[in-house]
Amino acid sequence: MKPTDFAYYLTNFLSKHLPGIEGCSANTISSYRDAFKLLLIFAKDKEKIKEKKLNLSVIDKDFIIRFLQWIENERGCSVITRNQRLAAVHSFYLYLQGELPDKMYRFQQILSIPFKKQPAKTINFLSxxxxxxxxxxxxxxxxxxxxxxxxxxxxxxxxxxxxxxxxxxxxxxxxxxxxxxxxxxxxxxxxxxxxxxxxxxxxxxxxxxxxxxxxxxxxxxxxxxxxxxxxxxxxxxxxxxxxxxxxxxxxxxxxxxxxxxxxxxxxxxxxxxxxxxxxxxxxxxxxxxxxxxxxxxxxxxxxxxxKALEKVSSYAFAGEIPSWQKNKSLMAWLKELN
Structure with missing residues (x-):
């Protein structure tokens, strides 16, 4: 069976381009590989496209957007994970631009998919x-x-x-x-x-x-x-x-x-x-x-x-509470002023 163009270029990307040209670490390559494993699962389960039928012509901007939505909504992944998978896709299509420049416009549409803004993460640390x-x-x-x-x-x-x-x-x-x-x-x-x-x-x-x-x-x-x-x-x-x-x-x-x-x-x-x-x-x-x-x-x-605020304070707070703070109504206190 003749391999698809997607299989051919993905194999070269993961096995030759990333380690040989980009000099990526084994962990990065492993992360990218996992992203494309998920893409194959999505294509088979949701798009009803088997691996042997998955060609580059099938994968367009809308396909990738649906893939990202599936990652978040059905697999329950975080925005961070979604963005990591998109980074792998972006890297692959940047590589494809050099290999297939006649399809650059199609590839750039996929590259235009933005990363999602993620909520500021809370840093947990121990005492x-x-x-x-x-x-x-x-x-x-x-x-x-x-x-x-x-x-x-x-x-x-x-x-x-x-x-x-x-x-x-x-x-x-x-x-x-x-x-x-x-x-x-x-x-x-x-x-x-x-x-x-x-x-x-x-x-x-x-x-x-x-x-x-x-x-x-x-x-x-x-x-x-x-x-x-x-x-x-x-x-x-x-x-x-x-x-x-x-x-x-x-x-x-x-x-x-x-x-x-x-x-x-x-x-x-x-x-x-x-x-x-x-x-x-x-x-x-x-x-x-x-x-x-x-x-x-x-x-x-x-x-x-x-402690930092205490060091730069140029004045000391008064020990006595201003009279208006003792009242429930600031407006009432203002009216008493002459």
Whole structure:
């Protein structure tokens, strides 16, 4: 059976263009692949078009709009997810413009579909007391407990993304006696994050306990599952949920109902800010490309705002309440004035 033009160009886009020309990471390619898996499901279930019949001529602007509506309305996905799927479609059609310039007008109609404005997201972070309770939850008398403590402790100490922790290899922590960790984030960009002495000592002990100190172990993953395979993002999320549930059961006021690995990243950033670390350094530690991305942490801590306002106040509020504030009617007070 002869492949369709859609199948031909999508295969080249995912297997050659993205990794070879664009230099995209495996995570980006995986995300784009998932978007087109959904598009194939939509075409089959909703448009009644089988894979072997799906050609580029079938997919127009209205088709993509219906696909995006299906993602939101029937699959219950958020605006963020909808926009991520649209980003994958946009990237594919930008590629197609170069391959099939005679169809550029049709492709540009699809590229004109805008991203949806998404509501400002609320940044959830834990108090220092909650983080302490979380890190005290694993049973360090057990080997698995020590591993889980190391995962959670390192994720918080470095403010790492969950995938950055999953991708860590032994060679990434063997810098300056385990006092530096090399994290590789979005776009394959790497950064070094210093560790406090207590965390560095715990990391050195972990390497010894799990027999990861030999030079021949450098290429092995730092954290593995029971099958000795690389720990996944889902596995790390499961570990975090297990111990956050334990804390919530004992101290419900400390732990929010839902918590994700990214919450630990937010928490560390806020705690750095509260400790007086300058925002420009926090940007570098988090691996943000722009300081504007990091500024969100300066806006979410109410206590810091209050203290900042007190410092710049050039006057003191009077202890006596003005007489009009004691009355229910401001108008009545105004009428009494001569």
């Amino acid at each position: 220092t007391e909650a983080v302490k309770a979380l890190l005290c939850a694993p049973d360090t008398g057990k080997k698995s407990g020590r591993k889980h403590l190391m995962i959670l402790g390192l994720m918080y100490a470095t403010a790492a993304r969950v995938q950055e922790i999953a991708d860590l290899k032994v060679s990434d922590v063997m810098h300056n006696s385990c006092s530096l960790v090399k994290l590789t984030g979005k776009g394959g960009k790497s950064r070094f994050v210093p560790l406090e002495a207590s965390v560095s000592g715990m990391l050195c002990q972990y390497l010894e306990d799990f027999l990861l100190t030999g030079s021949f172990k450098m290429t092995e993953y730092l954290f593995t599952n029971h099958s000795q395979n690389k720990l996944t993002r889902q596995g790390i999320s499961h570990i975090l949920k297990r111990y956050s549930d334990m804390v919530r059961k004992k101290q419900p006021e400390l732990m929010p109902e839902t918590i994700s690995p990214h919450c630990l990243r937010h928490s560390r950033a806020v705690h750095w800010l509260q400790a007086g670390v300058e925002l420009i350094y926090i940007r570098d530690l988090l691996g943000h490309a722009s300081i504007q991305t990091s500024e969100i942490y300066a806006r979410i801590d109410g206590e810091m705002k209050r």
